Amino acid sequence: MQPAHKFLLLSFIGIAAYAFVHRPAAGPEPGPLFKSAVYVLDTYDVDNKGSLPDAQQELLDSPTYRAWLDGVCVKEAAAPAWRIVPSAEQFNDDQPEFKRLMAEPRTGANWQYVSDGKKTLSSGPLPASEADAEALIGKYAK
């Protein structure tokens, strides 16, 4: 064997041994592979917000929920891409993704959409509480 080939072979064996010794310990199953910053659109019945269960009203009013959304949503024009808006025909937003989401079907005024900016990842009734909303969005948001 040529000295150069012997050197390459020994190097390969060394690297393989190092990788085996330092291999990562077995852990939990990995989560979704493509978690990313998201768009969130929450809608509500503007004339009957007071009829919602307390926890849902708190969700819509919450500064802490908004702060959490700030951290997981896409930044567009230096602002996090979330909206908490009336489910109204008059909706007018110059962010195309929010227009697209608002135009999607829903069976109630109190609704939540999560998207990655191209496709809708989640569409369903407004979560029952702030914790539920963060758990649901957290499935998709990094």
Added chain:
Amino acid sequence: MTKLIDGYPVVDENYARPAGFEGHGTGYVARDYQAFLLNGAAFTQAPTIKRLTEQEILEIAIEKTAKRTWITDLCDRVGSIVKDQKQAEYCWIHAPVRGMECIRVAQGGPHPPLSAFYPAWLIKHGQNTGGSGIQGIHTLADHGTCVEAMVPPMTFHVNVTPEITANGNLHKIEVYEEFDPADTQLQMSSVCQDEPYSVGIPYWSPDGGHEVLVSFLAFANTSGKPTFGDLREGIDNSWGVGWGKNGRGVLSGSKRKFDEAGRIAAISQSIA
């Protein structure tokens, strides 16, 4: 000495304008409600917003105060401050424009200060004079307003460019409603559902009326079990952050008699 509720100055019949604010304008003139109030006629418009019971309002107010979830708290979170009309007699348009800014903060997205002087120009054409917040709301629904950077404060004569018109169209009031100015319960239902409302106070001071934005509720009596009767309207005034507590105060006594009230419920969103 000015009374305080939770640090907010109480604006009642004994209220005197503090030093340093003598030159600040007010500028509210009633539209036609003076006749309405004198005649005792019924307000004919049926409200669309859910009317909460007094008990519901009380419970929501207690909770929002404890958890700091009034729309003013949302504004504080992102640094959105009250407006300053300075020496202009334009309180009647500053109040609804401030309402737009508050709703914009609550709805999400960018929230640059919006111009009060552009819609004032559309209505008054340069006259520095009083007006009606309800008329202001209608104009803001029809034409919107541009960002304040395009028409800054104290700009009485606006050279309306296509850019200003286009920017105004991006910021319109989309959903609004006029309230019976004497219907305290309905008005409080609105602010408890995170929708501020602009009110005209005909006798703010001996020299005239004032328009302000009701943006939260406060409790006049902090000892004992709170009741609906303890609730007072908290306001975003338009005298800058130097007045009151960060520009906010609480109405009491005769200053709670309004002659117009308009709810601002939703506005259009724009990054511009």
